[in-house]
Amino acid sequence: MEINNQAREELLEIVKGISDEDLNRKPSENRWSMKQILEHLYLMEGAITKNIRSELAQGEVVNIADKPIELSVDRSRKVDAPEFVQPSESFATLEELKHKLEATHNGLSELACTADEKLLAEKGSVHPIFGKMNLKQWIPFVGYHEKRHTEQIKEVKEDLGL
Numbered sequence: 001m002e003i004n005n006q007a008r009e010e011l012l013e014i015v016k017g018i019s020d021e022d023l024n025r026k027p028s029e030n031r032w033s034m035k036q037i038l039e040h041l042y043l044m045e046g047a048i049t050k051n052i053r054s055e056l057a058q059g060e061v062v063n064i065a066d067k068p069i070e071l072s073v074d075r076s077r078k079v080d081a082p083e084f085v086q087p088s089e090s091f092a093t094l095e096e097l098k099h100k101l102e103a104t105h106n107g108l109s110e111l112a113c114t115a116d117e118k119l120l121a122e123k124g125s126v127h128p129i130f131g132k133m134n135l136k137q138w139i140p141f142v143g144y145h146e147k148r149h150t151e152q153i154k155e156v157k158e159d160l161g162l
Contacts, residue, residue: 002103003143008105011041011150012098018162020093027159034156036087037149038097043085045104045142049111051125056115059123059135067130069137072144075151079129113138123152 015023015034026033032040119134127133133141 001109001139001143003140004105004108004146005143007143007146007150008101011038011101011146011153014150014157015094015154018157020091020092020113022093022160022162023097024091025160026096027156031156031159032087032152034153035097036089036154037099037156039092040081040085041104041146041149042097042104043087044081045101048138048142049104049108052111052115052138054122054127055059055123056119059125061122062124062132062134063122064124064132064134067127067133068136069130069141069144071148072141073151075148078097082128093141104156108139108142142154 015038016022018034022034022040024033024035026036117136120139121134124132124134125138127138127141
């Protein structure tokens with residue numbers, strides 16, 4: 001969870017002091033607001049945690065080699081978010097988003113601390129870019145994914161003149 005904790009600190013630091021109005025502003029019609037990026041992050045973290053729990057309980061042993069998940073931070077390749085982690089257009093405050101991010105982070109952290117290491121390494125789940133990934137890698141993937149979107153937030157802030 002080291003990469004995840006580091007990524008979360010960076011994320012919260014970059015949105016610190018942003019007004020709720022600015023948080024919800026989009027830099028253009030076809031781009032996400034900072035609020036939407038944060039919403040996407042907690043939706044993703046929650047979905048991954050739920051999926052890991054399900055695969056640990058019911059998944060098959062697949063013994064998959066590690067994938068280069070650190071490449072997730074490369075923003076030169078656009079990836080469309082799956083429907084279930086698409087953010088809404090509704091208004092949200094930074095405090096609301098921080099509480100939801102804290103809840104999903106705590107859920108993943110608890111799972112990482114209590115799950116059977118052997119099962120995490122043996123079982124897997126399909127990632128849209130990397131293909132089948134072992135469950136152990138899904139945990140730090142969340143941190144790399146968050147770092148990717150922290151860079152996106154920096155771009156949005158710059159484009160909004162913040």
